Amino acid sequence: MRYAETGVNLEIDLSRGSIEKEGTDPRLTELYLGGLGTNAKILWDRVTPEVDPFSPDNLLIFSTGLLGGTPAIGANRTIVSTFSPQTLLMAYSMMGGFWAPELKFAGYDKVIIRGRSPNPVYLWINNGKVEIRDASHLQGKSTYETAELIREELKEPKAQVISIGLAGENRVYFASIETHRGSASRLGIGAVMGDKRLKAIAVRGTKDVNIARPAEFMELCNDVLKFIDYRLNNPITGVPPILAYIGSPQEMTLHDEEWHLNSFAWGNARHRRKDFWNEEVKKKWAEILENARKRLISCYNCPVKCAGIVYYPGHPTYIMKCFSKLTYTMAAMADNIDFGLRIAARAQHYGVDGFSAPQVLAFALELYEAGILTDKDLEGMPSDVEGRFNWLLDRIVRREGIGDVLANGVYWAARQIGKEAEAYDHNTIKKHEQVPIKLGMLNPIYYLMWSTGEKANITQIEGQIPQAPLPKEVREEFVKDWVQVPTGKEEKFKQFVLEWGEEGKNFPFWPPIDVVSELVDWQEIMHYIDDSTGICAGLSSFPIKPPYHIHNLPILISHATGIDIGEHELWKIASRTRNLVRAINVRKGLRRKDERPPEDHWKKRFPEYEAKLLDEYYKFKGWNNEGIPTKESLHELGMDYITEDFEQRGILNNEQS
Amino acid sequence: MSKVKKKVKVINIDVDKCNGCRACEVICSAFHAAPKYSSINPERSRIRVLFEPLKNIYVPVLAGEYTEAECNGRYIYTIDGKEYDECGFCRASCPSRELFKEPDSGLPLKCDMCEEEPPLPEPMCVQWCLSDALTYEEREEEGEEEEKLGEMEIGLESLVKKHGVKTVMDTITRLAKK
Numbered sequence: 109m110r111y112a113e114t115g116v117n118l119e120i121d122l123s124r125g126s127i128e129k130e131g132t133d134p135r136l137t138e139l140y141l142g143g144l145g146t147n148a149k150i151l152w153d154r155v156t157p158e159v160d161p162f163s164p165d166n167l168l169i170f171s172t173g174l175l176g177g178t179p180a181i182g183a184n185r186t187i188v189s190t191f192s193p194q195t196l197l198m199a200y201s202m203m204g205g206f207w208a209p210e211l212k213f214a215g216y217d218k219v220i221i222r223g224r225s226p227n228p229v230y231l232w233i234n235n236g237k238v239e240i241r242d243a244s245h246l247q248g249k250s251t252y253e254t255a256e257l258i259r260e261e262l263k264e265p266k267a268q269v270i271s272i273g274l275a276g277e278n279r280v281y282f283a284s285i286e287t288h289r290g291s292a293s294r295l296g297i298g299a300v301m302g303d304k305r306l307k308a309i310a311v312r313g314t315k316d317v318n319i320a321r322p323a324e325f326m327e328l329c330n331d332v333l334k335f336i337d338y339r340l341n342n343p344i345t346g347v348p349p350i351l352a353y354i355g356s357p358q359e360m361t362l363h364d365e366e367w368h369l370n371s372f373a374w375g376n377a378r379h380r381r382k383d384f385w386n387e388e389v390k391k392k393w394a395e396i397l398e399n400a401r402k403r404l405i406s407c408y409n410c411p412v413k414c415a416g417i418v419y420y421p422g423h424p425t426y427i428m429k430c431f432s433k434l435t436y437t438m439a440a441m442a443d444n445i446d447f448g449l450r451i452a453a454r455a456q457h458y459g460v461d462g463f464s465a466p467q468v469l470a471f472a473l474e475l476y477e478a479g480i481l482t483d484k485d486l487e488g489m490p491s492d493v494e495g496r497f498n499w500l501l502d503r504i505v506r507r508e509g510i511g512d513v514l515a516n517g518v519y520w521a522a523r524q525i526g527k528e529a530e531a532y533d534h535n536t537i538k539k540h541e542q543v544p545i546k547l548g549m550l551n552p553i554y555y556l557m558w559s560t561g562e563k564a565n566i567t568q569i570e571g572q573i574p575q576a577p578l579p580k581e582v583r584e585e586f587v588k589d590w591v592q593v594p595t596g597k598e599e600k601f602k603q604f605v606l607e608w609g610e611e612g613k614n615f616p617f618w619p620p621i622d623v624v625s626e627l628v629d630w631q632e633i634m635h636y637i638d639d640s641t642g643i644c645a646g647l648s649s650f651p652i653k654p655p656y657h658i659h660n661l662p663i664l665i666s667h668a669t670g671i672d673i674g675e676h677e678l679w680k681i682a683s684r685t686r687n688l689v690r691a692i693n694v695r696k697g698l699r700r701k702d703e704r705p706p707e708d709h710w711k712k713r714f715p716e717y718e719a720k721l722l723d724e725y726y727k728f729k730g731w732n733n734e735g736i737p738t739k740e741s742l743h744e745l746g747m748d749y750i751t752e753d754f755e756q757r758g759i760l761n762n763e764q765s
Numbered sequence: 766m767s768k769v770k771k772k773v774k775v776i777n778i779d780v781d782k783c784n785g786c787r788a789c790e791v792i793c794s795a796f797h798a799a800p801k802y803s804s805i806n807p808e809r810s811r812i813r814v815l816f817e818p819l820k821n822i823y824v825p826v827l828a829g830e831y832t833e834a835e836c837n838g839r840y841i842y843t844i845d846g847k848e849y850d851e852c853g854f855c856r857a858s859c860p861s862r863e864l865f866k867e868p869d870s871g872l873p874l875k876c877d878m879c880e881e882e883p884p885l886p887e888p889m890c891v892q893w894c895l896s897d898a899l900t901y902e903e904r905e906e907e908g909e910e911e912e913k914l915g916e917m918e919i920g921l922e923s924l925v926k927k928h929g930v931k932t933v934m935d936t937i938t939r940l941a942k943k
Contacts (some may be wrong), residue, residue, distance in 0.1 A: 245773035256819070314806065315806060317805045322800060326795065367776060405823075406784040408791075417819075425821075636785075
């Protein structure tokens with residue numbers, strides 16, 4: 109009997125219309141857990157680097173995490189992995205909600221899609237019965253409409269549905285996959301789903317998920333729940349409200365936007381607007397949100413209310429999660445703070461990424477102001493900025509006119525447009541639009557995270573530590589109950605928090621590089637664990653002092669699965685997955701030259717020091733000077749198969765010498 | 766029959782506070798698994814959250830009595846501009862729908878307030894509802910003293926229910942004559 113997982117994957121070939129149920133090797137669970145870990149192993153084994161993201165040979169994997177569907181609080185993430193049409197590297201994006209647990213209850217750990225359907229279809233998984241169904245009547249329907257129509261036609265109100273909208277159908281490089289309570293937005297995975305002509309996947313499951321050591325497991329779940337209750341009522345002092353709680357930042361509860369509006373860049377990641385947020389706006393915004401937000405809601409088995417049902421008169425109802433309530437407002441340099449709420453309603457129905465889409469729109473308008481895009485390119489565009497954003501968005505999701513170019517994202521659009529448009533592509537890393545933050549002094553920790561983060565997304569690597577020095581008076585108190593720190597690092601990391609901000613103890617040359625490396629590694633490894641267990645980063649790797657940490661996670665996994673692992677072993681498993689993802693990307697051509705934040709990311713840069721940071725971090729990770737895992741470190745992790753492949757392809761031999 | 770003071774256990778439901786996380790379903794199905802907590806399956810839960818996010822409808826419903834036949838009416842309730850159908854609030858395990866039936870056997874499920882020895886401070890769904898959509902209350906009520914039925918009576922009662930009192934009487938009379 110398999111515990112926590114089902115031990116079965118669904119293999120769907122949309123070209124042939126075949127459906128198979130494949131038993132999985134339990135040894136892979138011991139080596140990679142599940143979720144991202146086993147997804148990466150499948151991509152390594154089955155998708156060669158020559159395969160184009162829009163080839164039928166590319167795989168699109170929808171996975172539960174190892175603990176998904178168990179009573180482990182917040183273990184509900186759907187981990188989607190494929191190759192990105194935008195970065196041409198491995199894409200992994202995730203979403204919360206209810207879909208992954210439902211898939212487990214239907215009896216599967218993953219749905220692996222290959223091929224491309226000749227006609228638009230959707231997948232209906234009803235326990236053991238799986239059908240590929242016609243979706244021609246759903247073409248052009250919005251993400252939310254599609255889900256509702258499918259539930260109606262199946263007469264299954266309890267079916268959980270994930271779907272793409274127009275953007276995904278038209279292979280927009282920043283198209284998302286949406287479910288009512290979550291969206292897998294980053295890296296264009298919605299475009300891959302659209303390329304496979306798969307409009308949606310509906311799931312209904314009524315089977316059991318089993319726990320190996322029930323009493324012990326539940327005791328730990330109860331402890332976690334108690335700690336969540338404690339943390340919800342005891343925000344951390346000395347940090348901005350948005351960072352003080354747990355969950356994905358409590359965007360729908362907190363109306364204090366000072367931190368975002370003042371420190372993030374507006375427009376095409378260009379301007380700081382420090383005068384926007386004032387008492388008047390603050391009051392107005394609180395009122396708008398209180399009216400628009402009909403209810404605060406959560407994902408499966410999680411008490412933290414990170415999302416809100418938003419209804420804005422004249423716009424379709426949608427579920428707002430996280431920061432996209434402001435990303436469009438800021439990118440448009442809009443004067444009405446509620447603009448973001450209004451356009452997000454349409455954007456989510458179209459199914460686009462709430463971070464990339466506003467950046468692309470702002471980029472286009474900047475090109476227009478610079479005369480690179482002309483009235484001819486933008487014929488019919490309204491004159492007001494809100495109208496322009498809506499107009500451009502409508503064209504992008506349909507790939508009409510200039511929209512066809514912009515639909516490829518900032519990096520590719522800049523190169524297609526030419527005429528020095530490349531100079532306006534100043535906020536992408538690895539060809540992917542980033543959160544618009546342009547600050548003054550180089551931050552060595554963030555330098556390494558932005559550079560080497562394999563998800564090309566800062567929120568998927570950061571966490572655990574405060575983002576700025578804590579006020580002196582709260583530092584002692586902060587480190588007193590900082591139980592989340594890994595064994596052996598207590599002294600070092602606590603000292604970092606205690607000293608940070610003292611005379612001479614500041615960025616860029618402090619803390620010492622070894623501490624920088626260890627802090628980055630800790631933050632990153634915690635994310636890799638979550639992405640494999642399916643536990644939400646909002647309860648684990650993302651906030652400061654989270655309920656899940658390196659000390660209780662191994663016990664939780666052991667009790668759930670019956671596979672005994674300790675802290676050291678779990679760290680090693682996560683490193684294995686981390687190196688496997690790196691290896692997949694190395695095989696796709698990722699090298700040191702790709703690992704750098706944009707030139708203007710900080711005003712004060714230190715090229716020599718940055719090179720040294722990267723050198724030392726690579727060494728710390730067991731990678732060579734090009735960021736490629738070495739033969740020795742791969743052997744240590746039991747991944748000689750990667751070395752063999754690298755040597756055959758001349759990746760290691762050529763570049764190590 | 767004499768009047769007595771009885772302790773009545775109540776789970777109060779505040780639909781406005783429900784965040785739709787379904788933790789109540791998770792913990793209920795785990796608690797009632799055998800061995801305890803060994804499996805999870807919301808379909809076995811004796812509480813279900815009926816929800817339609819886009820309509821902002823969130824209704825936790827506790828499994829009530831089993832009913833042999835569906836009821837005759839179909840009504841629509843409109844509350845705060847939102848339409849609920851009558852079945853939405855109904856607690857019965859009823860032939861007209863799938864709700865509150867064991868997925869394997871089809872046998873009816875009913876909330877038992879997590880009764881066990883020693884007693885829990887609160888039913889598990891209430892303990893796991895940090896939003897306080899579910900709260901627990903023990904009320905003292907005056908009521909009829911409950912008749913404790915013996916094993917034989919319980920058996921006969923179900924026979925009567927199935928075959929009618931006359932058939933049962935006739936059969937017993939016939940059996941007695943043998």
